[in-house]
Amino acid sequence: MKKIYVIRHCEAEGQSPEAQLTGVGMEQALALSDFFSNTKIDRMISSPYKRAIDSISPLAKRCNINIEIDRKLAERILSTKNLPDWFEKLRSTFDDLELKFEGGESSEEAMNRIVEVIEEAFRRTNKTTVIVTHGNLMSLLLRYFNKDFGFEEWRRLTNPDVFLLMNDNYKVTFQRVWE
Structure with a gap:
């Protein structure tokens, strides 16, 4: 059985691609x-965002594994415009997966790119892969495998958070393993 651990990055100082981990995030x-x-662990893949790479760097050093960077794991862009009501707009994208705001990508588009990474990882010979990404993208991935995973489940994610995806004869299941 192949396993993929999907990790949401640790606590960071902001949302920009260069945002660093906080002191708590480093711990x-x-x-x-x-x-x-x-x-x-056989393989590690990370979002190109600094907070994602730094979240997994201590583990990569411990395992002596290089971190592969994949742009498809970058955080979803809801919009390039400042949205004062971004929280409600994000909620609406869980109800309508094709909804798209100016300069952003729909939930469906974001979901498709992370699913691509997961499917490629499952096709590899590696038994256990670690993937580091962001909360919104992670929640869309989990929704792909379970339609009941929605906005409220996204809200309950923690920094960090870890879910284990298991592929047993082409049937993918997942469970939260971080406490």
Whole structure:
């Protein structure tokens, strides 16, 4: 059975691609490394955002594995315009997966790009892969495999958070494994 651990990055100082982890976020990254201390990992893939890479760097060092960067794991852009009511707009994109705001991508478009990464990882010979991404993208991935995973479940995600996807004879299931 192939396994993919999907990780939401640790606490960061902001939303920009260059945003660094906070002091708490750096401690969380070490805790993630400890969390996986008894797990044999074959491959690591990360969003190009600094907070994602830094979240998994202690584990990569511990496992002596290079972190592959994949732009398809970057955070979803809701809009290039400042949206004062972004929270409600985001909620509406969980109800209408094709809804798209100026300069942004729809939930469906974002979902398709992370699913592409997951499907490619499952096709590889690696047994266990770690993927680091962002909350909105992670929630859309989980929704792809379970239509009941929606806006409220996104709101309950933590920084960091870890879900285990298992592929058993082309049937993908997932469970939250971070406490």
